Amino acid sequence: MASRVQEEDFDVGAEIGALTRGRTEIGGVAVFIGVVRDFIEDGTEKAPAEIRGMTLEHYPGMTEKMLSRIEEEANSRWPLLGSLIVHRVGRLDPGDNIVLVVCAAAHREDALQACSFLIDWLKTKAPFWKSEQTAQGEKWVKAKESDDALAARWEEG
Amino acid sequence: MASRVQEEDFDVGAEIGALTRGRTEIGGVAVFIGVVRDFIEDGTEKAPAEIRGMTLEHYPGMTEKMLSRIEEEANSRWPLLGSLIVHRVGRLDPGDNIVLVVCAAAHREDALQACSFLIDWLKTKAPFWKSEQTAQGEKWVKAKESDDALAARWEEG
Amino acid sequence: MKLLYFAWLRTRIGCGEEEIDVPAEVATVADLLRWLEGRGDGYAAALARPDLVRVAVNQEFASAETPVTAGDEVALFPPVTGG
Amino acid sequence: MKLLYFAWLRTRIGCGEEEIDVPAEVATVADLLRWLEGRGDGYAAALARPDLVRVAVNQEFASAETPVTAGDEVALFPPVTGG
Numbered sequence: 464m465a466s467r468v469q470e471e472d473f474d475v476g477a478e479i480g481a482l483t484r485g486r487t488e489i490g491g492v493a494v495f496i497g498v499v500r501d502f503i504e505d506g507t508e509k510a511p512a513e514i515r516g517m518t519l520e521h522y523p524g525m526t527e528k529m530l531s532r533i534e535e536e537a538n539s540r541w542p543l544l545g546s547l548i549v550h551r552v553g554r555l556d557p558g559d560n561i562v563l564v565v566c567a568a569a570h571r572e573d574a575l576q577a578c579s580f581l582i583d584w585l586k587t588k589a590p591f592w593k594s595e596q597t598a599q600g601e602k603w604v605k606a607k608e609s610d611d612a613l614a615a616r617w618e619e620g
Numbered sequence: 621m622a623s624r625v626q627e628e629d630f631d632v633g634a635e636i637g638a639l640t641r642g643r644t645e646i647g648g649v650a651v652f653i654g655v656v657r658d659f660i661e662d663g664t665e666k667a668p669a670e671i672r673g674m675t676l677e678h679y680p681g682m683t684e685k686m687l688s689r690i691e692e693e694a695n696s697r698w699p700l701l702g703s704l705i706v707h708r709v710g711r712l713d714p715g716d717n718i719v720l721v722v723c724a725a726a727h728r729e730d731a732l733q734a735c736s737f738l739i740d741w742l743k744t745k746a747p748f749w750k751s752e753q754t755a756q757g758e759k760w761v762k763a764k765e766s767d768d769a770l771a772a773r774w775e776e777g
Numbered sequence: 778m779k780l781l782y783f784a785w786l787r788t789r790i791g792c793g794e795e796e797i798d799v800p801a802e803v804a805t806v807a808d809l810l811r812w813l814e815g816r817g818d819g820y821a822a823a824l825a826r827p828d829l830v831r832v833a834v835n836q837e838f839a840s841a842e843t844p845v846t847a848g849d850e851v852a853l854f855p856p857v858t859g860g
Numbered sequence: 861m862k863l864l865y866f867a868w869l870r871t872r873i874g875c876g877e878e879e880i881d882v883p884a885e886v887a888t889v890a891d892l893l894r895w896l897e898g899r900g901d902g903y904a905a906a907l908a909r910p911d912l913v914r915v916a917v918n919q920e921f922a923s924a925e926t927p928v929t930a931g932d933e934v935a936l937f938p939p940v941t942g943g
Contacts, residue, residue: 476633479653487658487714493735494651496636497943500726501644519942522866522935525919550942557644562943569657571739571860572770578650579732582943590916590935591942592867603868606939613729654860676859679783679852682836707859719860728943739860747833747852748859749784760785763856 464538466530466548468521473549473563482545482565489544491571493578495564501557515596519552519561522590526550529589533581541577543568548581550591580617587614621695623687623705625678630706630720639702639722646701648728650735652721658714669754676709676718679747683707686746690738698734700725705738707748737774744771778847780813782823783854786830789823799847806832807841809851829855861930863896865906866937869913872906882930889915890924892934912938 475496483489501514530548537546545567555561564581568574593604632653640646658671687705694703702724712718721738725731750761778799787793803809810832814824824830832839833852845851861882870876886892893915897907907913915922916935928934 474633475636476631479632483653483655483715485715487656489655489715490657492651492653492655494649494653495728495732496640496649496651497728498640498646498649499644500647520867520870521942522864522916522919522937525916525935528919558640558642558646571652571654575652575732575736575739579736582728582732586943587940589942590866590937590940592938593941594867603938604941606941677784677787678859679781679833679836679854682833682852685836743860744857745838746859747783747854747857749855750858751784760855761858763858 464534464543464546466527466534466550468523468526468530468550468552470551470553472551472560475560475563478547478549478563479565482547483567486544486567488569489567490569491574492565492567493571493574494566495562495578495582496560497562497582499555499557499559499561512597512599514557515598516557517555517596518594518601519550519555520592520594521550521552525590530585533584533588536584537566537577537581540580541566541568541573543573543577546577546581548585550585550589552591583610583614583617586610621688621691621700621703623684623691623707625680625683625687625707625709627708627710629708629717632717632720635704635706635720636722639704640724643701643724645726646724647726648731649722649724650728650731651723652719652735652739653717654719654739656712656714656716656718669756671714671752671754673714673753674712675751675753675758676707676712677749677751678707678709682747687742690741690745693741694723694734694738697737698723698725698730700730700734703734703738705742707742707746709748740767740771740774743767778809778845779850781850781852783852784858785855786823786853790819799845804844805841806834806839806843806845806851809845810841810853813853823853831856861928862933864933864935866935868938869906869936873902882928887927888924889917889922889926889928889934892928893924893936896936906936914939 499517547565549563566574566577656674704722706720723731723734751758780795782790803812813820834843863878865873886895896903917926
């Protein structure tokens, strides 16, 4: 179990390898990689605006705490044999990696569900904010209701 | 869209990179890697038996056809911007990679769902058979009802 | 007819592939399985649990009623266990 | 009290972090937001849409009723958009 916030890019193959190497009790590894898209998909815009770059701000201290807590929650819900969250901050270009989530388990369904859960919760509970650079200038990204709906799937009760 | 059957190992990072590099319309990439576990989890066994290795047999010709068809089905159900299935055959050791599924989409939920669908269908519709080597000798793996149940989630009607 | 056997059907029958002249009265997958069972102990052992035998005709999953003809490629195998 | 502002709350208020002596009658998050709104145009603009303002007290998500005291770290920010 590990989570990191960093400016540098991450190497997906190396991160997965470090988590799984020599761990022969692992049967399945689920991975999600979030990437900077080059268009805004704001429901209110007529045509998608071209994104030239993005800046990710976060709340140092609270971010790390929330990532650990979300990861603990995933590990309490599914029998994971390994998990990792890496989230980048700072200036990013289209095509750049933003976030990496890796979950390893004996059974594929546990790994896949935990991975899906982690990215949904991270999107609504971890203090990161994106601002996008377009030809019209810089603009803070609005939170999406669809993200709340996806995260709510995992609420108990 | 691509699927391959091969004896050689695959490089997860390189495969993901080849699928996504320069594709700035991609927002999320979901990946599943199946790995050889070192114990048998046959519900009828008292204690898990140690697996020393595994041999994967397949039906050349039909396998490739089924993989393409499953991948086409995923692409028809979700708006994917890229997909890949790589399945190994032949002799494998504990910890070795068996299968790689990669799905890229503008939105994370499409990528994650398509990835989950592909691995579920592949497990029940693609002609591969595993035999496991243990101290007690070689034994063909039995199909799991739980795999049928997972695949059935995606049936329509 | 080209017959292919995989996994434990292959090991019980003792070969992976054979060309057989099948009698004219073998018109469906069900007919073929019945006829094969009579070909010897290996076949009988391999086909003893019909619920565990899957069939593909010309590389498409088939049912008991699927027709078979002389030029077909027919494969017999257990439920798949890849992935 | 240590106050932190993120994203557009930071840009509207014009700073990311400040130490403020808050009057004794400010006992909850709701009190604090009301009091901050009166501190100037930047604050009023930042806090004009209370439905878009989230608060954390000592790095834990807080509600309007959450108590605040002089030694606390209180952060104001919009709904999160990472991942």
